[in-house]
Amino acid sequence: MGVKSDIWIRNMAKNFNMISPFEEKQVRKGIISYGVSSYGYDIRVSDEFMVFTNINSTVVDPKNFDERNVVNIKGDCIIPPNSFALCRSVEYFKMPRDVLAICVGKSTYARCGIIVNVTPIEPEWEGHITIEISNTTPLPAKIYANEGIAQLIFLGADDNICETSYADKSGKYHGQKGITLPKVDK
Template sequence: MSGVLTSHKQVDSLITSGGIMPDTWIRDQAIKNGMIEPFVECQKREGVISYGVSSYGYDARCADEFKIFTNVDSAVVDPKNFSSNSFVDRKTDVCIIPPNSFVLARTVEYFRIPRDVLVICLGKSTYARCGIIVNVTPLEPEWEGHVTLEFSNTTPLPAKIYANEGVCQFLFLKGAGDCEVSYKDRSGKYMGQSGVTLPRL
């Protein structure tokens, strides 16, 4: 689209028709509708990896609960039958990921996604530049819960994850209208999850 938006009406029209949502919308949804709890209204960055609302997203924090992958029993990783014995639980401010391994964690924040919104997640560049990859699947319309985070250490060295600091950015994509069937409508298996949640079938 060319030209400059000259009125609030044009801006409202863009938001109604879909697109990536700005800080003003994120703040409004978080405060009025509890979309993000607890919610940080501005970027916190002094002495920490930044978190809080940004121009077009929200940088979430990692809680201090971790499940560190270990394969002491030489088990096979099976998404349909995943054993909790493959993890060691730790509650700590700094988690060490073994070389070429991964850790499951969760966000500090609890999310409630509106019916006409899909949320995607990208890792923080601070971690990406250290060879630590953050993976999160999309947050679907009307899903709610703590987000389970997966950190992959792609390096041959141990790597640190800092609890209560920023680890990933969520981007809110507004659809052109409400979906016919939401995650809540179909009773999705990860609805309302609390804490670090393992794979379910």
């Protein structure tokens, strides 16, 4: 699998609506950067957050998620020490069939003890990316809404295109809008 360049990313966003809204250059001044980089796309975090809380003393169960586990925040977000938040990308993605994207955190946040986790963005998946953010520090951590949070690296198939894409299997997170909580097929 080859890594896709800024030229490829711009073409796919402009001509095939792969990323919307799309920023064709890095936006950097006075903010945590986002937009196209040499071999990736820096995504923004929206202003919607779900911060995990122990106020209700519920169990975090991925098969039966209790929404009392989270507090909804709008705007910039303060994640408590050693805590966790769910959020989403500003951008909506429509992945091509022959491409997989891997997401890594931005160094600005990583140097503050903020870890970003996103599962692989599969071929023909589309939607807002649900982003998991962990504050590994013993201090509260601020996350800036509508600024950069992570970078996607696009990997293209060298030879064979996948037999079954995310859309083909009707993946449970296909077409997600907003922050999407855990689901288990029943």
